[in-house]
Amino acid sequence: WFPVIIIGLYCLIFEILLKRIKIDPSFRVILSICLGSIFVSLFIHSSIYNDDLGWRAILLFVLTGTTIVTFYVNEYCSSFKKAIFIFIALIGIIEPLNFSKMLIFGADYYRPRPSLKELNKITHQTHKQDRLLVNIHQNETFEPWGGNLLPPVMVNRKFCFQNISYVKTFGPNWGDKVELMDHAIRQFYNGKANDKDLALIKQFQCNAIIVTRYDPVWSYMPYTDLTSVYSDKNLRIYNFNR
Structure with a gap:
């Protein structure tokens, strides 16, 4: 146009x-x-x-x-x-x-992760009131922008965190914790999150943790605070222990 x-x-x-x-x-x-x-x-x-x-x-x-x-x-x-x-x-x-x-x-430089089939599974395995956490850093080598709106739209669920620029625009009340949360997500999906990182993820009210086979933490889940509520060969969903 x-x-x-x-x-x-x-x-x-x-x-x-x-x-x-x-x-x-x-x-x-x-x-x-x-x-x-x-x-x-x-x-x-x-x-x-x-x-x-x-x-x-x-x-x-x-x-x-x-x-x-x-x-x-x-x-x-x-x-x-x-x-x-x-x-x-x-x-x-x-x-x-x-x-x-x-x-x-998807294209040569962009592959939506999870796939559409996996996104559909997430919809059926989560509740409408859930606030989902996904690995926002997994497509960094593929996407020209930091955020990916496709998963929330396709899943039709609230995501507790997208990327820093989105949160600063639409959730300014979090203040300095935005950068800390971004770091906590990176650490979590790399299997290196400490107690402070997990506490911050809880504070952002992320009650459905999405892990895919593309995430480094997939092969080793070190967090005892999480309970698996769904699992298949490509997708796992966890909840925090109460």
């Missing part, structure tokens, strides 16, 4: 400047937001989370640009031009569909 918005925006600006078409004041506001979003991403750099401002600012361009191009195509384009825009838009759909398929079924 980027090419569609860019081409449509250029065409509309051409119409405004050369043909002197009149636009509604409210439409000018949308157009200003759209252009401002582009200029922010182009010329303003932030040092937060890999230039987070530059990446996020362009989203306003996408939202307002879609509205502007829809208006332009509807009001000023002939049937032939509309067909061209639709053709470009259809080409643009291919890549998002391919990306979605990759996230669900």
